[in-house]
Amino acid sequence: MISIACPHCQKRYRLDDKFAGKKAKCKGCGQVMSIKASPTADSTATLPSQDPLAANGPPAQNQPHTTPDDAAAVPPAETAAPITETTSTATPVSAVEPLAAGVPPAQGAATDNNFASVGSPGGQPGGAPHQPNREQASRGEASQILRGTTNHLQYEISQRPDFSIVKVEIPQGRKLYAEPSAMVSMTPSMHLEAGFKGGIGKTFGRLLGGESLIINTFTAQDGPGEVMFAGGAAGDVAYHRLEGNSLYLQRGAYMFNSEGVEVSGKWQGAKGFFSGEGLVLLKASGTGDIFFNSYGAIVPIDVTDGFIVDTGYVVAFEESLQYRVTVLPGLRTAGKIKSFFFGGEGLVCQFAGTGRVWVQTRQVKSFLSWAHNYRPAKSN
Amino acid sequence: MQHQLLAQPAMSVAKLTMQAGESVTCEVGAMIAMTSGFNVETTSRNKGGSGGLAKGLKRMFAGENFFLNHFTATASDQTLMIGPGLLGDVMHYPLLGNTLIVQGSSWLASAVGIEIDATWQGFGKALFSGEGMFWVKCSGSGDLFLNSFGSIYQVDVDGEYVVDTGHIVAFDDTLQFRVGKAGTSLVGSILGGEGLVCKFSGQGRLYCQSHNPPSFGKLLGPKLKAR
Numbered sequence: 144m145i146s147i148a149c150p151h152c153q154k155r156y157r158l159d160d161k162f163a164g165k166k167a168k169c170k171g172c173g174q175v176m177s178i179k180a181s182p183t184a185d186s187t188a189t190l191p192s193q194d195p196l197a198a199n200g201p202p203a204q205n206q207p208h209t210t211p212d213d214a215a216a217v218p219p220a221e222t223a224a225p226i227t228e229t230t231s232t233a234t235p236v237s238a239v240e241p242l243a244a245g246v247p248p249a250q251g252a253a254t255d256n257n258f259a260s261v262g263s264p265g266g267q268p269g270g271a272p273h274q275p276n277r278e279q280a281s282r283g284e285a286s287q288i289l290r291g292t293t294n295h296l297q298y299e300i301s302q303r304p305d306f307s308i309v310k311v312e313i314p315q316g317r318k319l320y321a322e323p324s325a326m327v328s329m330t331p332s333m334h335l336e337a338g339f340k341g342g343i344g345k346t347f348g349r350l351l352g353g354e355s356l357i358i359n360t361f362t363a364q365d366g367p368g369e370v371m372f373a374g375g376a377a378g379d380v381a382y383h384r385l386e387g388n389s390l391y392l393q394r395g396a397y398m399f400n401s402e403g404v405e406v407s408g409k410w411q412g413a414k415g416f417f418s419g420e421g422l423v424l425l426k427a428s429g430t431g432d433i434f435f436n437s438y439g440a441i442v443p444i445d446v447t448d449g450f451i452v453d454t455g456y457v458v459a460f461e462e463s464l465q466y467r468v469t470v471l472p473g474l475r476t477a478g479k480i481k482s483f484f485f486g487g488e489g490l491v492c493q494f495a496g497t498g499r500v501w502v503q504t505r506q507v508k509s510f511l512s513w514a515h516n517y518r519p520a521k522s523n
Numbered sequence: 524m525q526h527q528l529l530a531q532p533a534m535s536v537a538k539l540t541m542q543a544g545e546s547v548t549c550e551v552g553a554m555i556a557m558t559s560g561f562n563v564e565t566t567s568r569n570k571g572g573s574g575g576l577a578k579g580l581k582r583m584f585a586g587e588n589f590f591l592n593h594f595t596a597t598a599s600d601q602t603l604m605i606g607p608g609l610l611g612d613v614m615h616y617p618l619l620g621n622t623l624i625v626q627g628s629s630w631l632a633s634a635v636g637i638e639i640d641a642t643w644q645g646f647g648k649a650l651f652s653g654e655g656m657f658w659v660k661c662s663g664s665g666d667l668f669l670n671s672f673g674s675i676y677q678v679d680v681d682g683e684y685v686v687d688t689g690h691i692v693a694f695d696d697t698l699q700f701r702v703g704k705a706g707t708s709l710v711g712s713i714l715g716g717e718g719l720v721c722k723f724s725g726q727g728r729l730y731c732q733s734h735n736p737p738s739f740g741k742l743l744g745p746k747l748k749a750r
Contacts, residue, residue: 440530509608
């Protein structure tokens with residue numbers, strides 16, 4: 144047995160000896176790591192799961208109040224599961240499923256096992272879903288902590304997906320750019336400056352893209368700094384690393400970025416007009432890190448072969464994808480556009496090409512139209 | 524059809540994986556995303572079956588839409604993601620020839636083998652149960668997906684059980700319920716804030732939701748700008 148830990152997110156795996164020297168993609172953070180034959184030091188002794196809290200409590204669920212200072216001391220959620228369960232989750236690259244096969248589950252991960260047991264159709268005869276199991280399985284997945292280290296910063300997204308919050312650590316002299324009100328707390332070493340960024344054109348582009356004119360700049364002036372960011376609505380935060388390519392963000396999804404990323408508005412033309420989501424998308428490009436948020440959980444989907452998303456649920460997508468806004472296909476050609484008018488699905492974004500789309504599981508619009516019914520009537 | 528429930532319990536969605544020819548009927552507006560190999564059809568009837576105008580109208584009264592969307596996979600391994608509009612959970616219920624009575628707005632999707640029909644609960648219940656006038660009766664066999672406002676919990680009823688109005692998601696049709704007062708005196712029940720409750724009797728399973736939309740709405744309402 145080889146015991147390794149992912150160098151990026153510290154997720155641990157135990158693998159068969161035959162995988163020594165091979166490379167594997169971490170199910171936790173998606174980074175590729177090499178599997179080195181480890182001396183047979185007993186791996187279980189090094190597990191952080193010896194923390195009594197993590198070992199006995201339901202995984203992850205009961206570690207809510209991690210303050211910035213002790214958050215690092217809390218073991219990652221997934222290590223609370225028995226190590227044998229995670230064994231199968233590190234797949235050697237040679238046998239890895241193509242990254243983009245269909246829709247991978249949210250952040251993949253150790254939960255495939257869980258879902259296999261509770262999510263199989265049918266269930267036991269006469270049986271209705273067994274609630275306790277289901278809760279635990281899903282909780283384990285939902286509250287998985289995402290962390291990583293890049294050239295610019297170190298991040299940790301916790302309390303997912305309902306109340307996601309990001310902790311970012313940057314070395315002295317580095318900067319972060321964030322939308323106003325995204326900051327929740329920070330160390331005194333951080334210096335905050337509000338201002339217009341990127342000239343008139345970019346500034347107004349952002350405005351049209353549903354974001355603020357002002358961008359806050361956080362600089363780690365007196366030593367390394369730490370900032371906590373959260374979105375405005377209850378929901379999830381997703382992270383993407385840009386390597387010279389671009390990412391399109393839906394109106395209001397932008398949260399913050401590292402140095403090296405430019406965020407500007409991009410006119411969408413007629414597509415934007417019909418999508419009901421605003422005429423301008425935000426475009427993030429360059430080399431660096433970008434974080435964006437949603438209402439509801441975020442499900443990343445790797446598109447290879449055409450994909451359709453209701454316009455209200457798109458959070459972000461890679462530039463490598465082509466998209467068009469249309470009514471549900473199959474209805475147009477037949478001359479029936481009933482679904483468009485009566486089917487409630489309205490307009491959809493039809494993606495083609497290869498790339499990733501981030502989809503949110505709820506939309507604010509639905510909530511608003513529901514809440515509207517409870518508004519008091521004008522008295523006169 | 525295979526399914527996975529993601530992001531439970533507050534932001535739940537159901538991810539369905541379907542093979543060519545398989546079909547699912549969804550609540551209007553439930554579709555979030557899907558692969559391109561689906562044929563979508565909007566009708567007021569059950570898939571391939573009965574229904575039509577009358578049933579559509581009944582569904583409207585039950586808090587559902589007049590129309591239904593049928594998604595039929597045209598290729599293998601097609602994925603469809605569906606979810607409710609409000610925050611809350613999604614539940615999978617494998618129906619095996621039995622009948623489940625579902626609260627009007629809790630029905631999300633069902634497989635083709637399930638017949639969905641709105642049923643009238645009687646005038647007293649309709650008026651006082653805090654639920655809709657009609658309920659959705661699901662019978663047959665196949666996968667059924669329900670959604671709730673808040674989380675869902677299950678109660679095995681044997682004898683009697685009391686649920687506050689507005690918190691019922693679904694129950695086996697082997698259960699009967701009547702609307703009654705919570706305490707011994709009506710005044711006391713109303714002052715106690717519980718008002719009327721639903722009293723179940725018989726033997727069967729009952730699914731409740733932790734929160735109910737009208738309570739939340741009444742909390743929000745006064746703080747919102749008048750329309």
